[in-house]
Amino acid sequence: MLTLLTIKDFAVVRTAELEFGAGLTVISGETGAGKSLLVDALGFLSGLRADSGMVRHGAERAELSAQFDLSDAMPARDWLREQELDEGDDCQLRRTLRADGGSKAWINGRPATLAQLGELAGLLVEIHGQHEHQALLSKASQLALLDGFGGHEAALTAVETVAAHWNALLREREALSKQGDVSERIAYLEHQFAELQREALEPDAIAELGATHRRHAHAAALIAACDGAFARLAGEDAPSMTRQLQQTRSELMRVVEHEPRLADIDALLDAASIQLDEAIALIERVREDLDLDPAQFEDMERRLGRIHDLARKHRVAPEQLAAQRDALAAELELLRSAGQRVTALDGEIAAARKQWQAAAAKLTEARTKTAKALSKSTTALIGELGMGGGKFEVALEPNAAERPDANGAERVEFLVSANAGQPPRPLRKVASGGELSRISLAIEVAALGGDLVPTMVFDEVDSGIGGAVAEIVGQKLRALGEKRQALCVTHLPQVAAQGHAHYRVSKAASDGVTQSAVEKLDAKQRAEELARMLGGVEVSKEARAAAKRLLSNVD
Known part of the structure; x- marks a missing residue:
């Protein structure tokens, strides 16, 4: 209003x-x-x-x-x-x-x-x-x-509602019809899909492959570092850190009765000893996993190379190759069933x-x-x-x-x-x-x-x-x-x-x-205006009376 x-x-x-x-x-x-x-x-x-x-x-x-x-x-x-x-x-x-x-x-x-x-x-x-x-x-x-x-x-x-549904079906039918002969497209997509399917392309698998490749690439340095650390921590040829820690605790415990605070130090050293033993055990496990295998390393090199080639070919990041593969699979499915869908659409449109x-x-x-x-x-x-x-x-x-x-x-x-x-x-x-x-x-x-x-x-x-x-x-x-x-x-x-x-x-x-x-206009002015409209320039008593009658007749 x-x-x-x-x-x-x-x-x-x-x-x-x-x-x-x-x-x-x-x-x-x-x-x-x-x-x-x-x-x-x-x-x-x-x-x-x-x-x-x-x-x-x-x-x-x-x-x-x-x-x-x-x-x-x-x-x-x-x-x-x-x-x-x-x-x-x-x-x-x-x-x-x-x-x-x-x-x-x-x-x-x-x-x-x-x-x-x-x-x-x-x-x-x-x-x-x-x-x-x-x-x-x-x-x-x-x-x-x-x-x-x-x-x-x-x-x-x-x-x-029905018109909107009918129009949507017609648009889908027209889109499928515009595709024409899709056999070449299907063949192209099948080739692309086969390439992608041969590789493990899930983001977690690619990340694991990269990490494994890095370990093998630096295997010699890793083995040397693990051996050196083990020798220093628990080796038998020279005073190891484990042996020195045990000797230190024994010396302190012999005089602990004279200084109670040494007991707190012994507790700390005991905890350190436990963590040191865990570290030595983990070093041993890491060392056992390390192996200088040139053949395996070359295989990983080739796999990473193929993954990066595929990423460049499809213009996506390596981590997006799995999504690209799934998109190709969905398009292939749609194209393969296009003929069946057209037939079904004709019935739905009717x-x-x-x-x-x-x-x-x-x-x-x-x-x-x-x-x-x-x-x-x-x-x-x-x-x-x-x-x-x-x-x-x-x-x-x-x-x-x-x-x-x-x-x-x-x-x-x-x-x-x-x-x-x-x-x-x-x-x-x-x-x-x-x-x-x-x-x-x-x-x-x-x-x-x-x-x-x-x-x-x-x-x-x-x-x-x-x-x-x-x-x-x-x-x-x-x-x-x-x-x-x-x-x-x-x-x-x-x-x-x-x-x-x-x-x-x-x-x-x-x-x-x-x-x-x-x-x-208020009520009085309005009556006067109606009288003017009735009587013209000279407003007579009759015009004013007629104006009042008009207003009084309104419901």
Whole structure:
């Protein structure tokens, strides 16, 4: 819901700030005062092409800003989250138009493209009137409105799910078909796989081979070091460290009775003796494992050489060769079973096609019923809105696409005949802006609750009508405002009286420059404004009395 619209240096408006609430807000004013500028501001905030002529004379740029409450706009919240532009429950659209023709846009304070601005605005506000920016004119929006009005969510979800599955199968089938004859590829992969399979390529095996190779490469030095250490620690030819340690303990124990602390030293030496014995035993085991075997060393050299050659060939580290081997095995398996998979896919695709057709048929049946109901109710409303003889039709057009469509088996086109005897034409081709606004109003009222856009704006929806029809238009707008936030620029008091809130736009000359001002009216001011709209420049007692009656007749 739109909560705040701020305008600065825009056309003849120096500055204006409008607060909006739920329900119907009407905007009135004298001809040429700039009532539609508020709609134009929303249009530019919705991504319309920049127009330097909209910058107030003498200003460098125009600044426009709109604040929205997203509690009733879940699609917009989802879009912001996907674009990583979300800021809680509120959203701000901001745009500047420069006098040199340039413009900038922001969403929640972050720079945005006009395309992003347009996408988001399309989920927040819908403008009806003599403007090109009208979501209801697109077939996609018409289809969404029809499905929303008919409550087709479950049927549409079923079609979307089956269509996604069918499309996935088709993509897999196409990918396999593009491979063509894979016999050469299979032969190549088999050769590569055989080379890798001949070696022990697990990372632990390669690491163990490397360590064993290093031991053999330095076997002579290792043997000499182990022999020397053993001789020093436990050798029999010279005083060994073990023997010296035992002699030291014996000498100390002979005099321990004279110095008790020597017992602590003996305990330490005893522990050292145990560790020394363990070290000697380990040296013996290491020495037994060492062997100068040139043949075995050469074999390890060749194995390491082959592993490094394979790593260079496949452009991976030696430790990644096992993963490369497994990947080749998986691709071989896939290619060998490709023919079988294609055959299986043909059956799965045929089954998915039948499932989609069944789900789409149910959706088509529901849409057909909904289309008749919407056509009937909208046609009745068109007549009430001063277009007697007019007719509205919801035409379902078969979708000729060969691939599965998540939106079902048809497209929707809203057709309108504004006068009796005229053939129905697409809504987007209706020439009269006033007629288009009233038809849009009729559709929205007939489809109350079916349109997900929370804010609807009607510009001069009452153009060319008056009297009882004007009162009906106002009543329908108020009824729409009970379900959705509605804004209406109007020149008719019968329509203005139906508003839940009322703004007046006035113009005056200041320093030789015409400027517009926007004012929210209280109850007394509102009655006076309605009297002006009824009586013109000279506001009579009768006009004021009629204005009070209009206000008193509003539910």
